[in-house]
Amino acid sequence: MSALRLEDVTLGYDRHPAVHHLDGAVAPGALLAVVGPNGAGKSTLLKGLVGAIEPIGGRIDRGALGPRDIAYLPQAAELDRSFPIDVFDLVATGLWRRTGLFGGVGRADRERVAEAIAGVGLTGFERRAIGTLSGGQLQRALFARLLLQDASVILLDEPFAAIDAKTVEDLLALVARWHSERRTVIAVLHDMDMVRRAFPETLLLARRAVAWGPTAEALKPERLLEARAMTEAFDDAAPFCSANAA
Numbered sequence: 001m002s003a004l005r006l007e008d009v010t011l012g013y014d015r016h017p018a019v020h021h022l023d024g025a026v027a028p029g030a031l032l033a034v035v036g037p038n039g040a041g042k043s044t045l046l047k048g049l050v051g052a053i054e055p056i057g058g059r060i061d062r063g064a065l066g067p068r069d070i071a072y073l074p075q076a077a078e079l080d081r082s083f084p085i086d087v088f089d090l091v092a093t094g095l096w097r098r099t100g101l102f103g104g105v106g107r108a109d110r111e112r113v114a115e116a117i118a119g120v121g122l123t124g125f126e127r128r129a130i131g132t133l134s135g136g137q138l139q140r141a142l143f144a145r146l147l148l149q150d151a152s153v154i155l156l157d158e159p160f161a162a163i164d165a166k167t168v169e170d171l172l173a174l175v176a177r178w179h180s181e182r183r184t185v186i187a188v189l190h191d192m193d194m195v196r197r198a199f200p201e202t203l204l205l206a207r208r209a210v211a212w213g214p215t216a217e218a219l220k221p222e223r224l225l226e227a228r229a230m231t232e233a234f235d236d237a238a239p240f241c242s243a244n245a246a
Contacts, residue, residue: 154183172194
């Protein structure tokens with residue numbers, strides 16, 4: 001049984017495809033990097049996997065996975081840092097799926113929140129407003145929220161962008177821990193050296209799949225060049241491509 005299966009999936013916005021005819025399966029416990037040039041459809045793919053957008057064509061089979069089983073970390077640029085919330089309350093939102101939006105946070109839950117904050121190295125920052133945090137500190141807080149979600153599938157969209165090297169290594173250690181716990185982790189990444197070092201499987205995407213398999217094979221230089229050429233060849237002004245096209 002695969003954690004996630006894509007069957008001729010086309011994803012996009014206003015019926016304009018950004019990901020075309022994607023087939024493949026993500027096994028339970030996989031550690032998968034999604035890479036490709038800008039405009040390759042990487043973020044769109046994650047939004048489709050989490051259910052934020054529906055396929056234009058094809059099917060995403062999540063098997064027995066329910067909404068509570070999939071945790072999603074969007075790009076930092078999508079987060080409103082002006083929202084008046086502190087670190088403790090931000091991390092505590094990781095409990096919402098269990099307690100409900102207006103559910104109370106009891107003593108046991110507060111202890112779990114404190115443990116998650118400590119687990120990402122932010123003890124002492126609990127009452128700091130998120131707008132005062134550095135990029136690395138905010139990303140640590142968001143990873144603490146993921147810890148509380150306790151999901152079996154974790155989707156990360158550029159989780160290491162614009163943060164310091166120490167934070168990157170600490171958060172990569174959390175990703176490795178999730179992998180050791182047989183959770184499925186799918187991450188959109190740009191650092192090819194990191195992908196080669198830490199991610200055993202890679203999907204090289206250029207709106208279509210260029211390669212999907214062992215990282216060393218997927219990231220061969222000729223395939224990276226093919227991905228860039230494919231992305232540059234797409235015409236965003238072109239008419240809608242039928243999801244059933246060959």
